Amino acid sequence: MKTNFLHSIKICAAIFLAAIALNFSRAQNEINIQQEINVLGQTKPIPVSLEGFSDQIESVLKFDLYVQGFSFVSPDAAQYQISGSDSGNVQGRVTDKFARHEILSRSYTGASLRRQAHAFADDIVLAITGKKGIAQTKIAFKVEAPGGNGEIYVSDFDGHNAQAVTHDNTIVAAPAWSPGKLALYYTSYQPGNPDIFYHNLSTGQRRIIAGFSGLNTSAAVSPDGSKVAMILSKSGSPDVWVCDADGSNFKQLTHTPEDESSPCWSPNGQWICFATKIHERRVLAKISANGGALQRIPTPGAPNPTEPDWSPDGKWIAFTSQMGDFNICVMPAGGGTPTVIATGEDPSWSPNSRTLIFTRRAGGHYTLSVLDVFTKQVKDVARISGNDSQPAWAK
């Protein structure tokens, strides 16, 4: 009896130790990942292997994971082994090779195989990083034909599933999502003047919310969806204004003789950041959403800053700097030195504040690119035609 009892204690102790060892190695991996994150442009990608999928589905998974900081290696070299199939429907699993532990096993039904692959990619990102992925998100952008006329389009974040939402055959510009809604604000010259439209994409109904004499453009919706910042020139020069979401209660925030452009909101809704000119120098500045004094935001080493976009987590401001070429820069929102992370312009943050979509000149036309700001891994999205620019990521 006694020997049996001792034996059972040994077994239990062995299992207990094994469990501790297993958890410890997983914790080690998590610590390593945590330490690597948040270094702009210098983080090493997470090596994964992909097996068992068709070429089409593998390319969807590779795109989704590459622009979220993963690299693709052989199963032997992988930290996480991803395998599965897509005959009939997408099913897959993820194994943590070091911990020898399956961290995800799931299959998907409904919609398209492509959408199922995006859903699997989101689950992979969540299982490995603990962060919500971006594979099932939407973007809006401008598609310009030769001659300058264009339309506003909406597509999946990777450029697939694109659909024109305007048919104005005129200059269009600056789409902006109403947070959490299938609805856009954008500029169209359709009335013979650059006016700001509100367009409910669910019903197809749209109307002008700002059509004053002169320029009405660059709508940006507050994080709670209740207010819209924009550029109007009706008081004599292009200034930052705000109004309610329905186009009422207009209030002028800036009163400079210069040309302000591209307002964006801080995620707490207290500040509006924009581009302007102070003492003959192009700068970024911010102003309280209730009005007040204009405060300059220094961008040391990044001249001619325009097109700011505040990350949804509040940590970063991405913007375009022009130093010969256009460069995408990211700086801490509280101030600091900007980091150049890509050649391109007009960045827009993903909902999870890790990825940017921006415009890039490639072979005589503009195309959209998706960029993981920590690994600098970047890929062009599927191009529609002509020039694709002014991307806005739905949040």
Place this chain on the structure above:
Amino acid sequence: MKTMKLFYSLAFALAVTLAATGCKHTPGKITPLPSENSGMVRNDTGGGTLPSDTGVGTTGGGQTAGLEDFDNMIQDRAALANYTVHFAYDSAAVRSSEQANLQAVASALSSDPSAKLLIEGNCDERGTEEYNRSLGERRSLAAREALAQLGVDPSRVRTISYGKDRPVDPGHDQAAWAKNRRDDFVLLHPKAGA
């Protein structure tokens, strides 16, 4: 004895659980997805293909003001085509070299009291899109201010910015850029009988 049996069975259960989660592939859970486009914007429960736009609604609080006087006028692009005003890089200041052109535009307006004026502000391709849209507007407003100093009533003048969307020269060099940084002047005539 009873406690021993309980102990054995617990240990066995723990071992089985570890073996199952650590080594074998359990059947995956199933995630059903909604229709293709739905659920990709937070709070959106609709689905499927987006409807086409239904034209411009005129109801609601939409703000349109200040342009009614310019509706339905006939554009004469030739009349003032020789008096285009050009600007320095990243500047909306009207240079003294451009004053003769502005004087000619002012004269055309004073000789035809029924006419109005559209000023189209344009930029070169350097600079970002919305920055140029604002700069183009600043340029057209600068010409309106200069014309006011020459006696033109600003209420007869309408401005529009095309940013960098309407270059006259598609080139990518200094000569092309200099041509594209400009205000074009379009004379507006009332329709006959209006």
